[in-house]
Amino acid sequence: MASVPFDQLDGYIWMNGEFVKWGDAKIHVLTHGLHYASAVFEGERAYGGEIFKLTEHTERLHESARILGFTIPYSVAEIEDASRELLKKQGFTDAYVRPIAWRGSDSMGVSAQANRINVAIAIWQWPSYFDPEQRLKGIRLDIAEYCRPDPRTAPSKSKAAGLYMICTLSKHAAEAKGYADAMMLDWRGQVAEATGANIFFVKEGKLLTPTPDCFLDGITRRTVIGLAKRRGIEVIERAIMPEELEGFEEAFLCGTAAEVTPVAEIGKYTFTPGQITKTLMDDYTAEVQPKRAAAE
Numbered sequence: 001m002a003s004v005p006f007d008q009l010d011g012y013i014w015m016n017g018e019f020v021k022w023g024d025a026k027i028h029v030l031t032h033g034l035h036y037a038s039a040v041f042e043g044e045r046a047y048g049g050e051i052f053k054l055t056e057h058t059e060r061l062h063e064s065a066r067i068l069g070f071t072i073p074y075s076v077a078e079i080e081d082a083s084r085e086l087l088k089k090q091g092f093t094d095a096y097v098r099p100i101a102w103r104g105s106d107s108m109g110v111s112a113q114a115n116r117i118n119v120a121i122a123i124w125q126w127p128s129y130f131d132p133e134q135r136l137k138g139i140r141l142d143i144a145e146y147c148r149p150d151p152r153t154a155p156s157k158s159k160a161a162g163l164y165m166i167c168t169l170s171k172h173a174a175e176a177k178g179y180a181d182a183m184m185l186d187w188r189g190q191v192a193e194a195t196g197a198n199i200f201f202v203k204e205g206k207l208l209t210p211t212p213d214c215f216l217d218g219i220t221r222r223t224v225i226g227l228a229k230r231r232g233i234e235v236i237e238r239a240i241m242p243e244e245l246e247g248f249e250e251a252f253l254c255g256t257a258a259e260v261t262p263v264a265e266i267g268k269y270t271f272t273p274g275q276i277t278k279t280l281m282d283d284y285t286a287e288v289q290p291k292r293a294a295a296e
């Protein structure tokens, strides 16, 4: 599958209310979303035939669009139904789900008040975001040169395509140096997150994670916090300075795509994936499985 370009995969894509053949889900080159990044998207995973936290993701898609100043012309329920139907139509039980909404091609220019809002959903198989072997040993992260922007500089609460420009740049720079990904600091120099996942640390049996005040408060992040609390692990959300990494014992990333991924190195700092990371990895794996009716 890896060698097949994404525009040539099989099946269907849901686009503006219809299921269209995968290869026919096209847009015009003069699309506002392409030129001016007026697009918002989600990343979801289906496990055992059910999309994990689908409503939270779909509500966030709506909220991301609202922050960018447009309204998605399909309700949360309509998008959820389309996502579930598409998952069945694609014939997958475990898969990655990508809804996206963008301003269309009715007019070109920075202002695009009347451009049609388009919505599409694609579903494909995507087993592990990071190399599975590397993942268990702990991945290696560089520290990115680009910083997460001040919320006065960019709409940081929106899962907006434009915010990924610095993520791709940072990830490419890290990969060129042999790292799996990069940890990004924010505009104040505080630890923020990776290029597509949130970050956690363990110190003296407690879980630490940066306060999400200028980056995405991930759905997986919130899930992991809940799982840790359920285990009686204290969770501290606070500003974390990069120098503090010296004294941290474990580190891991989490996100829909990354799930819970142990980290072995961040720049000059090293970590040993330990009991808390392993427990949360296992708890997350159990948590995402569909909760069947008690009768089963």
Ligand SMILES: Cc1ncc(COP(=O)(O)O)c(C=O)c1O
Binding pocket: 043, 167, 193, 194, 195, 196, 197, 198, 216, 217, 218, 219, 220, 221, 254, 255, 256, 257
């Ligand atoms: C930049 C960034 N941060 C954090 C996350 C984690 O968010 P979630 O757990 O909602 O997938 C993602 C993935 O969507 C992301 O792209």
